[in-house]
Amino acid sequence: MVQFDYLIVGGGAAGLSLAYHMAQEPRLATKKVLLIEAEAKDRNDRTWSFWTDEPTPFDGIAAHEWRKIAFRSPGFEKEFDLGAFRYQMIRGLDYYQFVQRALADNPQFTFVRGAVESLENTADGVRVRSSAGEFAARYGFDSRPPALAQNPGKHRYLLQHFVGWEVETDTDVFDPNVVEFMDFRGPQQQQARFIYVLPFAPRKALVEYTLFSEAPLPKSEYEAAIRTYLSANLGVSDYRVTAEEVGAIPMTDHPLPARDGARIINLGTRGGRAKPSTGYAFKRIQQHSARLVAALAATGHPPRDSTGDRWQFHLFDTLLLDIMQRRGETTRDIFRELFERNPVERIFRFLDETTSWTDNLRVMNSVTPGPFMRSIAQVLRGRPGQRAPVKS
Structure with a gap:
């Protein structure tokens, strides 16, 4: 050997x-x-x-x-210069x-x-x-x-799943300087659903329909959402699909x-x-x-703490996953408040888990507390939140 x-x-x-x-x-x-x-x-x-x-x-x-991103949702749209990023x-x-x-x-x-x-x-x-x-x-x-x-009685299990098309158009429709980071203007259907666009040129971009939910959709539903975005939001009817991306990323607080x-x-x-x-x-x-x-x-040895992860960010992730699992459609409002009330550099550092306690408090104070308080209660009970059944 x-x-x-x-x-x-x-x-x-x-x-x-x-x-x-x-x-x-x-x-x-x-x-x-x-x-x-x-x-x-x-x-x-x-x-x-x-x-x-x-x-x-x-x-x-x-x-x-890219040096700019855009966030869009009903009632709030803004392009952000990324500064140092x-x-x-x-x-x-x-x-x-x-x-x-x-x-x-x-x-x-x-x-x-x-x-x-x-x-x-x-x-x-x-x-x-x-x-x-x-x-x-x-x-x-x-x-x-x-x-x-999996232990769904104790942990949360979601997927970030998507279909993306690289498209070419006959006219200039994309701004090659701005990533459409999250476009939440479409129907949420009790989940977190958004369009993500990486523009490569005025006539070429990756257009992706992304969801946070427990299970993937039939492929035709992603494709229908991309077609709707191209036609309704960009006014594009003539385009060619040159490549495709399909994926599903596990999102869980399971250790x-x-x-x-x-x-x-x-x-x-x-x-x-x-x-x-x-x-x-x-x-x-x-x-x-x-x-x-x-x-x-x-x-000569790996570090005893091989990741250096900080426990409070595990908690923040768990809380957001719990909200997505209980009421996924409110995710749009949470991200809208984040981007409306924080500099984009603070948001990126928070997601990178490099912010101080002071900035963590600023981020948490910028969003409506109710959904997070309910998820904190679920964490203290030791079980994930579930969507309440619809009353007949």
């Missing part, structure tokens, strides 16, 4: 991020790293969007970048190829194509069994999707452990890096990788 220092299961966003950060750390240059991935990662299977106020290692492969989009294939090129000539990395059958702790490390063979290492990093045994035993550290969604109340994950994955690598380089 071949012995490695570090074993990374999965070559998606989280696994490649950790490998890349390891490769950039000179103090880890003598470490042998194995990365196991079942797929070739040679196609554009997803995109990631995020906001940042700092340079990132991936600025050079950002497909697009910028909003970026990275295509999956560009990211895979960038990291693969960065690691290609590095002798400390070994890449194996195979499906992982088991990953387990041993007395002095970890062992993986895969279709490509068995391997051992001092530490294992697992980025496989989590397998949750996702940072570790699985002494020597296995969880990454990505498995390690709770998708923010429960928004679904954003890419930047959180990068921050997690940097934290892990800094500790490995300094001490």
Whole structure:
């Protein structure tokens, strides 16, 4: 059995991020790293969007970048200059190829194509069994999707699900400088539903219909909403669909452990890096990788607290999930109040979980307290809120 220092299961966003950060750390240059991935990662299977106020290692492969966003709901619409922030989009294939090129000539990395059958702790490390063979290492990093045994009597389970069309039009209809971050002007149907638009050019954009709810819709319903937006809001009847995105991101307050035993550290969604109340994950994955690598380089071990998460933001996420589950349509009002009463930079830092207690209080005081108080009561009772049945 071949012995490695570090074993990374999965070559998606989280696994490649950790490998890349390891490769950039000179103090880890003598470490042998194995990365196991079942797929070739040679196609554009997803995109990631995020906001940042700092340079990132991936600025050079950002497909697009914007300095403004718009929020729209009945009674309030505004375009925001992002100030110190910028909003970026990275295509999956560009990211895979960038990291693969960065690691290609590095002798400390070994890449194996195979499906992982088991990953387990041993007395002095970890062992993986895969279709490509068995391997051992001092530490294992697992980025496989989590397998949750749901407990709906205790935790909240929602999805952020969407269908997006990349469309081309014959006339100028999009403002390429402004991301339509959330457009809540459509019917909510007792859920949180909005349109999200990434404009690439005056005649080209990704138009996405997104929901926060417990189950996906028939695909035709997403497509009907996109058609309505294009025709009713933009006055577009002639367009071509050049690409499509379909996805569903789990949003839950179910605990996702940072570790699985002494020597296995969880990454990505498995390690709770998708923010429960928004679904954003890419930047959180990068921050997690940097934290892990800094500790490995300094001490030879992962940090005892591998994520650095702050408990109050877990509570905020739980409260919003509870509101979405009880009365999803009120989510529109909560976000309207957030954007109407706060600078956008404060909102972004709050969602990034970097705000102070003072700013947290400012954010919480900017929204109507009733829905949150009812969800606090549900948290204290130890059970999720449920929508009240309609009285006949």
